[in-house]
Amino acid sequence: MSVVVTVLHVIVCVFLIAVVLLQRGRGAQVGAVFGGGGGATMFGARGAGNFLTKLTTGAAIVFMFTSLSLAYMRMHRGEQLFEGSAVEEEQAQKPAAAPFEEIPQAPAQAPAEKAAPPAGEAPAPVPSPAP
Numbered sequence: 001m002s003v004v005v006t007v008l009h010v011i012v013c014v015f016l017i018a019v020v021l022l023q024r025g026r027g028a029q030v031g032a033v034f035g036g037g038g039g040a041t042m043f044g045a046r047g048a049g050n051f052l053t054k055l056t057t058g059a060a061i062v063f064m065f066t067s068l069s070l071a072y073m074r075m076h077r078g079e080q081l082f083e084g085s086a087v088e089e090e091q092a093q094k095p096a097a098a099p100f101e102e103i104p105q106a107p108a109q110a111p112a113e114k115a116a117p118p119a120g121e122a123p124a125p126v127p128s129p130a131p
Helices: 002-022 038-043 049-077 086-093
Strands: none
Touching: 002 049
């Protein structure tokens, strides 16, 4: 049942977009969409105003009805949105985290003094200042 409602919802969505785009904008005539004055004869002498308005209203009502139906079906089915997704599988494989334990800190050490050169090595000679 939900597949049928979903397909109907997508069809109505595309139809609603098309009907809205066909409507007359501010200052533009519907005839401009069909190339000149031929648009007026396609929809009759009164033009497309009432016809497209009624189509938009009908499509919007069906769109809202299918949206609410899909939400209701999803809520009462009790399934998750991404059933069997990689995220769920990864979470199922992860072991549970251990409770937080305070880690003891090492005592602070005093900074070391100048280290003596290793045994067997003489310190580097210091150059004398230029006269």
